[in-house]
Amino acid sequence: MASFDLNDDGVVCIVGSGAGGGTLGNELAQRGVKVVILEAGGRHEIADFVNDEWASFVQLAWKDARTTSGTWRVHQDFAGLPAWIVKAVGGSTVHWAGASLRLQEHEFQIRTTYGALPGANLLDWPITLAEMEPYYAKAENKMGVTGTNDIPRLPGNNNFKVLAAGARKVGYTEVHTGNMAINSQPRDGRGACQQIGFCFQGCKSGGKWSTLYTEIPKGEATGNLEVRPGSMVVRIEHDDSGKVTGVVYADDTGALHEQKARVVAVAGNSLESPRLLLNSASSKFPDGLANSSGQVGRNYMRHMTGSVYATFEKPVHMYRGTTMAGIVRDEARPNTARGFVGGYEMETLSLGLPFYAAFLDPGAWGRSFTSALDMYSNTAGLWIVGEDMPQETNRITLDPVVKDKNGMPVASVHFDDHANDVKMREHAYAQGAAIYTAVGATRVFPTPPYPSTHNLGTNRMSANARDGVVNKYGQTHDIKNLFISDGSQFTSGGAENPTLTIVSLAIRQAENMSGMMSRGEI
């Protein structure tokens, strides 16, 4: 396993080890590039994971302070927890559910397709689906996505069977157990899914793809990749010419170290990545690094989410088996006759009793609420994932008051739903209710969004430097050896779970970055 010197200025330093950073690190290491990944969290292996929602949350979640504002209900219910993401090696690929869907063609061109929508800051991606297709194919093969590469789909659990029966009665046709980066049969040295449930708490079988036990050990095996857990990057350094030269990070004791680097790639998720650029402001870059456009931190997207739970006369036991192996895709197609642009997916979702109590209707009490919990075992659930509109005013800023233990201002997250988001959510609640009512639901619950798991767009890609932060390779417009490698690159969110696209972009970025390095361009 490699170990690089702090003064080795030949390394690529990647901040974060999740879908973007972990994949980029391995892809570069395979090409012979020396890589140091700095990960803020600890390294928890499969044996350490626990099938216990709150205990796992304590083990894995990013719990460092953040602040919130805006009219979104998360601010009201979870003011200090805007996002439910992971602080550990593997990042949120430890926690993710495995849904791996390609963005649709029109979703790369939303300004062209949707036109100028008042209040929204729509922009086409500088890349097309056709350009992305080879990288999607590589990612699907790497991750072992069911329904691709002749990999059979997962068997449906009880929660899926309820969803599928209802969806077909309503008339939906694109209904199956999804394209999941979860092994339906042994593959790539990992076993098949054991239908454990607890996909969000770290997969105990290793059947679900995570950079923790795929990309990272493969990269380490090349001798070109070092992962340093417990390393919270506080600042990116640059020289007088404006090139970045390395990063300063705090270890678990709070001691600061500087890792020199030839290239810095930021992959800390869409809250921490813009925070780091803003916290790296200097006399040369007073508004933060790579922020000549003023777009760093803006256009924050979190998907138009929500859930629908329904109770039935007879048991379902929704928590048994793969959490998200079930999807209805018919509403993801564009159809403005519904009164909104974009579309949404409906995917099976279950929570254990502790989290169901916490998230079904935050703040609720009394018999209306407890009678719903009394029916827990007879409950089915789905999650709505829809395209939300990028808005300049939905943004990450530095909190003027609250600082972390290293003395750095924390991320403050402001979010208001766009009118289009609200219309889409109302439509999705009604359709979700129709699905369950069709198979005899006795009561249906429209459930508000959870703390955000799909955090996107805060360092967006743009063809023109004035419109965004990075170019089509994730390279910042302003600083040629500074890259963004996570979901904050997204110009728009699409209706699909973002991880497959993050991984595809990281594969593509590694190819281009190593090319730029070998040509001496960076």
Added chain:
Amino acid sequence: MRDVDRRTQVSRRGFLRGAATAAPAGAIAAAGITITREAAWAQGAKNLLPHTMATLVKAARDIFPHDNLADTYYVVAVSGYDAAAAKDDARAMIEGGVARLDADAKDRFGQAYLDLPWEEQRLTVLRANEDTAFFKKLRGDLVVSLYNQKPVWVKFGYEGSSADKGGYIHRGFNDIDWLSDA
């Protein structure tokens, strides 16, 4: 399809002994618990008044009423407040919150909250207090301290940890048998 055996898996007495209750375990009556100031778990509190402990349990039951759950689970759910009340500010917040509930209850119905005989009366008092910091803290804490008790899970048909049992691949992940009747 395989359903879940919801019978209590451990004795209440043993369960309470294992939980972090303030009461000396031997003092707990095995034959059911009632929510009174005289109950051993209330009398055994170190930092809070017995009346306060009993009122917290009563309020917990009224906030998240489950008629199939014995009082013991609500006693456990609020038991952490006694230790927390070792700090002056926490004790003042809890005792003050209970005092306000009692004042409201006496204004409206002439008796302390704990002594109001009917749920609807107590709910009237709780609704009048639901915007207070005390109520919000109590409700927010209870969502975890009540529903995160493993002996409670089985009462709702939730089976908890599954990886140690081989997952559900051979234990009913797809055994639903009533959809054709729907």
